[in-house]
Amino acid sequence: MLKRRTYTCGLDAALDIMGGKWKALVLWELIDGPLRFGELRRRVAGISERVLILQLRELEKCGLLHRELYHQVPPKVEYSLTGFGQSLIKAMTPLGEWGERHQATIEALERGD
Template sequence: MKDRKIALNLNCGLDLIGEVLYGKWKIRLLWFIDEGFQRPSELQRKIPGASRRVLNTQLKELEQHGLVSKIIYAQVPPKVEYSLTEFGKTVIPVLSALGKWGDDNEERLRSVILAFPDKLAD
């Protein structure tokens, strides 16, 4: 992981969640692994906008935080699969609720996001 420019702030649950789930692709990775997409190549196809390097970094962080487990099969060519841990499975209902909120408010959220197109490049 990178060296931190800003000190950790773990004063409440939202700080803790942000620390564990912060990353552009982590929520999608958790969701797709829960849906049964376990191999890195499958995840790459589900998230084509992400580089393999970034996905591997974020998968490693999710593994370090105990949300996913990685299985490496001793074969040629090597085979790697990810699965949610029991702890990782507990976040899926939360992600589902957030997704439903996004769906329920899609039009409003989309208009707010598109109102500032210069921010989309950041």
């Protein structure tokens, strides 16, 4: 959740709203369109159901995603990026591309090679 504070720069503000590993990965999965909770759970490897629920609530509260509830049986909920969220994804895309290009080097560093 965002803390009330003054940011030192734009990167500081962006990192605060992204809030760590899970939020960025959830947002990234929504890049191609709306997904239901179960689909997100399967696509974001390693995230627990509880953490996903918390992250989705925070992303909605920050205005990065939209939660659409369909009143049907069984209930259906879809999550999608807002315009604000789409603008963040556009900013994240070059970072993701950088990670793709350097993934082998990063993995070797983590292994201690």
